[in-house]
Amino acid sequence: SYELTQPPSVSVSPGQTARITCSADALAKQYAYWYQQKPGQAPVLVIYKDTERPSGIPERFSGSSSGTTVTLTISGVQAEDEADYYCQSADSSGTLVFGGGTKVTVL
């Protein structure tokens, strides 16, 4: 299998933009997916297939992809966006892999 690399932490002031990256060679061929996890809760899907947003997820969450790096962007960050964020993908054999997670702190 392979690894998805995320920064351990990102800090952002309310109303500003947070960007979280996720990198791996396999991302050039496979989609990435993003999950938000708040303390004591199960993860929630916020972005699928690199850029698609599930129903019910606020428009301030968006995804992008460039080569081997995908990015989750939270525009106009709110206090309620403070959480851990995980990227996830699959290799060609079907093994599912998560990134190490990024803690977003709203200052």
Added chain:
Amino acid sequence: QVQLVESGGGLVKPGGSLRLSCAASGFTFSDYYMSWIRQAPGKGLECVSYITSSSSYTNYADSLKGRFTISRDNAKNSLYLQMNSLRAEDTAVYYCARLLGSISAGGYYFDYWGQGTLVTVSS
């Protein structure tokens, strides 16, 4: 609405066994791949295993070394995880999650998650 409810967690001694269950409702269970994901205390997420809708294929994390077995009963809308030879490093919250997508479509992902069940391996 989709609901996934895990059960069967608890305290078990090293070397012991435990069977987790996940009761699904609100969707046609037999149409979907299903999975188990775990999260050790203070750590990240790890996909332990997943199973196809007909049980024809299963996938396991390399770290398990054959100790865990995933299964399902479509008649009972239930998913299971048999865990044997448990170790301290298996201590985690175990989540049941529904799987969508395909390799040909660019990958699999988890669209609904249960609230998890805690497994503690300790003497």
